[in-house]
Every structure is written in C-alpha cells, then in structure tokens.
Amino acid sequence: MNFNLPPQPASTRDAVYMQLKEQILKLELPPGTPLSENETSLLFKVSRTPVRESFLRLAGEGLVQVLPQRGTFVSLIDTVLVEEARFMREQLEKAVILLACSHFPEQSMQALLENLRQQQACVRDKDDKSMFELDEAFHRILFDGCSKSNTWSIMQQMNAHLNRSRMLRLVDDHNWEPLYEQHRQMAEAIKKQDSQTAQQLMTEHLSLNIADQALLKEKYPDYYK
Template identity: 40%
Template sequence: MKMPVRTAPGLTDDAGAVAPRRRRRVGHAIAGGSALPDLTAQVSHDARESISQQIFRALRDAIYTGQLTPGTPLSEKEISGMFSVSRQPVREAFIKLVEAGVLQVLPQRGTLVKKISPREVREGRFIREAIEAAVVRKAAGYITDAQLRGLADNLRGQKAAARSNDTAAFLALDEAFHRGIAQAIDCTAAWDKIQDLKAQMDRVRYLSLPDVSPLDLLIRQHARILAALKAHDPADAEAAMRTHLREILVSLGPVAARNPAWFDADEPESVPLSA
C-alpha cells in the first residue's frame, strides 16, 4: 500500500498552475449519497510523480483496500473537486484504472468501481508467475550481499507487522520485497509490468489477510525465497517463488465465498491456468 505523501498548500493542475487548497471534510460526498474517503493527503504538487499518476495511485489503493467498494460511482467532477485540480488529470487517472481492470464505464450508469473477476485473478497470477519466476532465477546468480541484507531487513519488518497484526504495513513490505528482487537484476521494467497485471490479485490479497492467508505462512514463503537467493540456487529460488505466487489460488475460493458482493460470476478458462 502506498504511504500518504505530505500535503502541500496547493496542487498543480494539468497546466501547471497552482490551485488553492481548501480544507475539506473526511468523507467527501459523491453521487448516490455515499461518501468518498478523504484521499487528499495522497497527492502533493511537489512530488516527482504527475498529479494524474498520484490520483491514479490514490484511487487504486482505495479500491484495493476496500475504501471504495464494488459498485461505487465515481465522477471526474467530484474527484477533481476533492483534489482541487482540473478534470484532465482525473480523466487520465480514470483511463489507467479502467485499463487496470478496477473501474468500468457502463452506459446510463457512468463510471463504477468494478467487481473482482476470478478469471482475471487467475490470468494475472499466471502471467505474474512466469515473469517473477524468471526474475528470481536470474537474481539468484547476481544478487549482492547488500541487496540480500536489504531483503533480510524487509523480512524482519514483515514479522514485526505480523506480530502487531498490521496488514497495511505487511502489504507495503510485501510489495517492497518483490520489487527488491527485480531491482537486484536491474530490471525494474519487470516490476512495472507486474504492477499492470496484478490489480485484481491485490484486491483478493487484501481480503484474504490475515484469516484466509495467514501472515506467518506468507512470511515463511518469503523466507524460503530469501534462503534460496542467499544460497545462489536458481532452481530452488524459482520453485519457492512459484509456490508463493500460487497461494492466491488457495485463497481465491474462500475469499469469494465470504465476499460474494465483491465478485463477478466465475468464468472458467478452457485451459485451466491453475494447474
């Protein structure tokens, strides 16, 4: 989960002008009488990322964590009002969210948070496994001692988050752990591609913690990956990563059964991607 960015006095719109920041209440009203969580602290005009990219990440994280539930309507006008920007960066963020598979545009109904597609979860996992298996196999041969220490520090942080039952902190560390492996082979493009693939997976992951997928189990899986990297064993590193990424196939069914309103009806693929 992306940590909040320090809020500045104003935000830039797509033309670069600074718009005045107004104090807003938590729970910005949206169409239909529901409330949009206050996400303004997620966006800052002095951040390296564009305003559009920051709005995309703020809305994406709110969808992942269930602050924006399936069926919630979103409009460019209301989101631009929340962030005090023009509609253009919001429109760009919406397009990216549709491409990521978490928003949909329906005739007569507008833009809504999309339900989770079990099939898309399986497809995303299948492609992610192919990429990360190759990445970790290569990393086993090239990872440095300093990078291994960084992953070990991260793993200790995961254990601390598990002890305090802080799933948000755990998920942030989990992201950093996998990103760190891609960075070990200087291939951040691989992680960028994975980010585009795993939107539906991340929503299931959040719903599965900690009851369906215990944090201690995931930590043990991470520890096995790290041990294989320390041993510079490509085959074991790949096997450990594949086992880890297939955990979501175990949790998908129970999570969908517990949260039926969040999921579309399943559409099994003709060739099973879970085998």
C-alpha cells in the same frame, strides 16, 4: 479516508489518478463502489477535468467501469484476469529467483533481510496495508537485484485484479506467519544458491492464490465478477 493529495505532484491529474488507484488497490474503495466526478472533485479540491481523466485512465486499466445510464463504479475483481496475472507472475518470478541464486548483490540481500525484519513487525501488529507493501517490495527487490526492473514494471501493468485479490486475502485472514516464513526460506535459499528449493518455494508461494480465490469469492460474492 484521507483525500489529501501528495505534495508537489507531477500534475494534478497524475496526483488524483495515483491516489484513486492506491485507494482502489488497497480496497479503501471496494469493488462495486459508485464514483462521482462531482463528489470526487470536491473531496480532492480540484476541478472535474482531472477527475474525469483519471476515471478514464483507470477504466483503461480495468479498475473502473463506466455503465451507460447507471454511472461509474470501481470494477469487480475478475477471476480470469487474476489467474492470468498469477500465471505470468509465476513464470517470471521463478526465472528471477533462479538468476538470484546464481548471483545476487550483497546490497540486495541486505535489503531482503531488512524487509523480512519489517514483515515480522507487521505480522505482530496485524498491519495489513504495510504487509501488502512489504510483500510487494520483497519481490521487487529480487527483480532489482537481478537487473530486471523493467520486467517488474511491465508485470505490474497486469497485476491490478491480482493485487486486489491479494489485499483482500490479507484483510480477511491475519494469519500471515506462513507468508513470512515462505519469504524467509526464499531468502535463505538464495544465500545458499539453492536454485531447486528457491523455485519450489516460489511456485508454492504464488500458488496460494489459486486456493484463496474460491474461498474469497464465496465469502465476498459482491466483490467478484
């Protein structure tokens, strides 16, 4: 596992926080993993203060849990929070793809098509981490292209548990062709300004998480609350 901090961070605290968060979201630090201030400070080659502050910040986001007399752990995935985030995301994403069907800049469309080309490579190479990042990027391009970047940022604040569940789905099942195909069809519907098809595709796309949750919870019971 790579614990090197990114170059020229805004602050040591922010760098530690961002890397810990990335490792939690990408399941490099799986749910239930114990966290030690001392061990983490040694791995990052920093003092314990930025590590402690990062743990507190992550706890505030629900990614870390501090249990009295037991220690600090990566929090388990909360299915209630997963569903709430999915519900919010579905409403906002359906609204955004409707906007995209009425007006979507050519530059944004080209970004979508390039994203799809990269997704094809990930499907072929079974690169789960890159596939997750490209999945996120595909949806972010929709928000950016519709001038809703702030909405995307606010939505991300509720996505921590949902994103870990989505990452687990990618790691567990490498049949990503249906995921890619839904993205491709959404891009095609936007090009044709077919709002009805686009919204239907988005609903089906985000509803996959509902069925996935029961299967993942049964297969990875130690990861879920």
